[in-house]
Amino acid sequence: MPEGANWTVREAGADDASALALVGGATFLETFAGVLAGHAILEHCARTNSADAYARYLAQGSRAWLAEMAPGAVPIGLALVTAPDISAARDGDIELKRIYALSRFHGSGIGAALLRAAIDAAAGFERLLLGVYAGNQRAIAFYRKNGFEPIAERKFDVGGTLYDDIVLARPLAA
Numbered sequence: 001m002p003e004g005a006n007w008t009v010r011e012a013g014a015d016d017a018s019a020l021a022l023v024g025g026a027t028f029l030e031t032f033a034g035v036l037a038g039h040a041i042l043e044h045c046a047r048t049n050s051a052d053a054y055a056r057y058l059a060q061g062s063r064a065w066l067a068e069m070a071p072g073a074v075p076i077g078l079a080l081v082t083a084p085d086i087s088a089a090r091d092g093d094i095e096l097k098r099i100y101a102l103s104r105f106h107g108s109g110i111g112a113a114l115l116r117a118a119i120d121a122a123a124g125f126e127r128l129l130l131g132v133y134a135g136n137q138r139a140i141a142f143y144r145k146n147g148f149e150p151i152a153e154r155k156f157d158v159g160g161t162l163y164d165d166i167v168l169a170r171p172l173a174a
Helices: 014-032 038-048 051-059 110-121 137-145
Strands: 007-012 063-069 074-082 093-101 127-133 149-158 161-171
Touching: 007 014, 007 074, 007 110, 014 038, 014 051, 014 063, 014 074, 014 093, 038 149, 051 063, 051 074, 063 110, 074 110, 093 110, 127 137, 127 149, 137 161
Parallel strands: 093 127
Antiparallel strands: 007 063, 063 074, 074 093, 127 161, 149 161
């Protein structure tokens, strides 16, 4: 279990769907408020960052991790690995669907710890894929630093509005 000064990362289970939803919605709102349309953010979070959405992912075999802060195991970050839902995917790929941390914890090692958990879970796959908003230069720099390279572009629907995403892939050790 990776640990920071006062946070830990642990694998999430079905009972954690509400915590995943809380941190997922909060981080998405925090990251994109003032960047994407407000109505699009709200609709997107209601649809894709709900407790029901996370419960469905976990029930379908996806794996998730929570970064939690002491005291009280407060959720401050998450990662979610799923079967790929990216048109550039090929056999042997897995998708890092979400990796989020509240901004005050950027630079603390939480993102790296969540990414390590996802990479470890992807053992046996050829590539780890993800989509990232083309305007999110901080995230793109983090992914590039961690071995991801651009392989495609796509349009990503956030609340009925299409935005430009870059699809990145990281080769995984065989």
